[in-house]
Amino acid sequence: MRSSKNSTKPKALALASVAAVMVLAGCSGNAASQDKSTSGTLAANWGGFPESWAPGAEMEAGYMRVPYENLVALNGQGEIIPVLATKWEQTDKALTLTLREGVTFHDGTPFDAEAVKVNLESIRDGKTAYAGPLKVIESVDAVDAHTVRLNLSEPTPSLLTQLSTRGAPMGSPKAIKAGTIAQTPVGTGPWAYDAKSSTKGTRMTFTYYDGYWDGADSVGFQTVELYAIPEDNAATGALATGEISLTDTETTQFGRIESNASLKHLSYPAIRNNPMFFDRGEGGAFEDVRVRQAACYALNTEEIAKLEPDFKVRSQHFSEGEPGYNPDVTGYTHDLAKAKALMAEAGDPEVEVEMLAAPFNEKQMQVYAEQLGKIGIKVSVQPAAPPQYFSQWNSGRYGLGLGSNDELTPYDWYQAWFAEEAPGNPAHVESAELKKAADAAIAAGASDEADALWQDVTKIISDEALTCAHVAGEELIAWNTKVVTDVKPSTQPWETNAIDYKALRPAGE
Amino acid sequence: MGKLIAYRLVLALPQLALVSLLVFFLTYLVPGSPAAAILGAGATPESLAQVESDLGLDQPFAERLVEWFGAALTGDLGLSYSNSLPVSDLIAERLPATLSLVGGGLVFAGVFGILLGVLAALRPGPLDRAINGVTSLGLAIPEFWFGLILSLVFAVQLGWVPVVAYTPLAEDPAAWFTGMILPSIALGAPAAAMVARQTRGAMAKSLRAPYIDSLTAVGVPRTRVVVRYALKNAMIPVLASTGLTLRILIGASFVVETVFAVPGMGELLLHSVIGKDFPVVQGAVLVVAVLVIGVNLVLDVGYGLLDPKVRSQ
Structure with a gap:
């Protein structure tokens, strides 16, 4: 008993003195809150x-949408609505925007056609992930102070959607030219x-x-x-x-x-992911559509969704109401017997592929490997540090990948992953049927029939099992x-x- | 003493060069291109090649190494790949927070570690065993977990200190001090346990030495014997291990800063490693190396002051 009493003395004394300092000094924190x-x-x-606040830099919306605004936005129904641009007209060759009058940046610089030109050129020519989608803008003409024309190298029906994203905020041209915007955001918000x-x-x-x-x-x-x-x-x-x-x-x-x-919390779908069959070229592990379909039937999305508490199963990339959503696409419901039958039909080929994994998605890939193993597809999951993962997972060196597809329109999705020259299609193969359907949808531009044509494209992508097993992660927000x-x-x-x-x-x- | 300082300074230069070379070489070996990390999944081979050329990544290794070394010698650590800002500016923004945290942890470890070690050495028996138990606990508890508990109890439940810990010293010294209390304790607790154990051992050995009996026999007061003679001698091995303690504190500070939202070097390094922002990684490691070597130099000087034998060597 005596030893116990004595042993607590120095500890209690130390805690008391620390606590006393905290009491004396800590009041200011509470008062401030x-x-x-x-x-x-x-x-x-x-x-x-964000590491940089420059327009086009990797900036999550929670930061970006405080000082910045875009030319347009999407409403809850997927329709384009005005923000800094009030009207627009798109043809295959150009997108002409009428800009809101009376808008100034926080540094007093007027928001006008010249400002839009500086912003879009800066994003397009910048070293960021958002430069790619704007490469279709060949040139920007300031028609007058409040009218700007974007001249396009090819029909780009998704351009307005792209201009609504966090990849295309409008910053002060003065701050962009001065190079200060990376650390000091200056927008119109x-x-x-x-x-x-x-x-x-x-x-x-x-x-x-x-x-x-x-x-x-x-x-x-x-x-x-x-x-x-x-x-x-x-x-x-x-x-x-x-x-x-x-x-x-x-x-x-x-x-x-x-x-x-x-305290309360809410959630909404924010992050999509799905496997990508990269090795689709001649002699590739996934060249045969039946093997890909078998893999899709073998993947049990319900089980995959249990990996994370906020994962939800989806039948396709797009949500109901979004362009490209096709109600006829129901996805591949887990069916091992059907998967084995398809593999047998394909001649039970020996399929062995590697899949690069990062620490944050390795668990999901191990589940893929285990589920695909049941139909004889051997997947070797190669763990890698994030830097290596991000630069190599879709390089073509690995037959299978786990994509986090953030494209908002079927045009962008197709161009990013499935078109013959798409960066996410390292095998550079595309079926004639898919190409024909995509060409027709692209040719339809922003017309009313375009959506139906893009629905055909997403159906073909699903039927050809170019990807499947879609799940979406939720973003969780809590507030006081x-x-x-x-x-x-x-x-x-x-x-x-x-x-x-x-x-x-x-x-x- | 002057010779000792000069000797240590001369030794520090090749150490720094070696660290720089090693980091540069390791970043060179990392698979994949920084251009791919910058441009993301949608990058085309043409855009990748363009960015690699813009960043000078298409240059031979030796050429890049010489260029970087030459610039670093003049204090120019290059530009960040991710935001094109000078690396030295990015580090200068983060360094005060890391120094505050590591300094706070070191002070806590030194003060409480020495205090507990001396108490344990002076009071063999129950108190010694109790302190031994506390230090075992201190060594076993991860800084991250301890930080969370401290934050939950003292910031969330009691509201004595803010959860968001850091305010720059120049902005508000009182808020800086308040904010750094919990992070310093969380960071310094395991180090304090280590220091306490070293101090106890060294102090017990000093107290058993014949000269202590002689001093006591000639009537030197007990407090003077303990502080002036036993403690001074006991501090020599403790001080010698402070360099190691500092290295541990710097490493652990990168974890502790996330718990208390301290904007230090850890987050900068983590983002830079993930984003393959090699100039920042190289610059940050170089600065940490300078810090460790600098502190070791100071400790060597202190060691020399405490131990005349070191001066003569």
Whole structure:
């Protein structure tokens, strides 16, 4: 007993002294968080900050959509709606946009045709993943101050959709030319970056821009603060204390969130993934369509979806209501007998392929390997560090891959993965039927019949089993109801960390 | 002493060159091109070739190495592949947070480790065994987990400190100090346990030495004997292992900073490794190497001050 009593003394003393310092110094933190909830400040955490804020850089929507706006947006029904462009007219050769008048960037630079030209050329010629889709823009003409014409190298029906994505925000041409935009975002959005109130690496503060074209009534918060708390437990803690108002989260946090009456969460589909049969060339492991179909029947998507709590099974890449969605595509329901029959029909070929895996998707690939093994397809999963994975998984060296297809339109999806020269088609093979259907859909441009033609394309992609076993991961957002209300996902589909910032209102208003 | 400093400085130069060469070589060996990481899955062979050419990745290894070394000697660590900003600027932004965290952890480890070690050596028996238990626990607890528990209890439940820990020292010294308390404890706890064990062993050995009995016999007060003579001698092996402790703290700080949202070098390095932003990786490793070698130099000098035999060698 005596030893136990004595042993706790130094420890208790140490804790008491630490606690005393904390009490003395810690009060300021609480006071600050209380101020926030009454001063119209939204504190959002997306776990980090973009490495660059330059238009076209890899920027998740949760950051990008605070200072920036696009020319157009998608509404919840997949239709293009005006933002900085009010009207548009597209032909096979050009897209002409009429720009909103009276818009200025946060640095006072007018938003006009010249600004659009600088932005689009900067994105197209930049070293980023978003440059590729804009390569079809051969040149940009400033027809007049508020009319801009994008001259196209080929018919590109998805261009407007591309202009609505996080890959094409409009930044101040002055800041782009000065090279300062990478660290100091200057857009036309409701909130302007306030460097003086920000702490590098910890908090970025954006305050309402008085010159905002849509007026102060269009937003609820005077200030938006972005935080970079990467650890989910810490973020949930900060949410509970009111240090932050809103955060992305994981299902592992639901217990803590649901046990706190002030916290709520929502989810929406944000990330798609599906296997890609790369080795489809002559003599390739997946050259025979029956082998691919057999593989699709052997994959049990219901089981794959159980790997992650937020995975949902899908029949195809596109959702109902999106262009390219075909109700006749029902996917490949798991049927081992049918899979074996198809393999037998194909002559029971010996199929051995390698699949490159990163730490974050290796588990899913091991399940693929195990399920495909049941019909004799041997998949060797090769673990790799993320840098190697990202640069080699679809290089053609591996017969099978796990794609995270983020294309929003059937045109982009086809051009990215299935067209003969698509970067995601390393075997460079395309069936005559698919090419014919895609050519017809492309030729239909943005006409009414185009959607039906693209539905034919997605049906052929499914029938030829170029990919299958679609699942989608959900984005999870949690918020503190004492601070913020009207939290809903953005209408812009398939974006992570996307929240409708303009709809948010301070609690109690 | 001057000779010792000069000797250590001369030794530091080839060490730095070797570290730089090794990192440069390792980044060269990593499969896949940074251009593919930059352009993503939709990159065409033409765009990949263009970006590789723009970044100078199509140049021979030796040429790139010489160019990088030459620039690094003038303080130019190159431009980041991901945002074209100077690597030295990116590191300068992150370094204060890492130094705050590692410094805080080192102070905590030093103060509490030495205190516990001395107490254990002075009070053999139950207190010694209890401290031994605490230090075993300290060595076993992962910094990451301990940080989460500290955050949950003191920041979330009690609200004594903010969850979002870091405020730059220049911006608000009080907020900086408050914010760094929990991260420093989380980072420094295992190191404190290590220091406590080393101190206890060294101190116990010092206290058993004949000169301690002599000092006591001639009437030197106990406190003076312990602090002025026993502790000073006991600190020599402890100080010698501080270089190792520092290296452990720097490594662990990259994990602890994620728990407390401290914008340090860890996140920068992690993103750079994943994004194959090699100039940042090379620059960051070089800076960490300079830090470790610099601190070791300081420790060697301190070691020399404590131990005259080292000075004469």
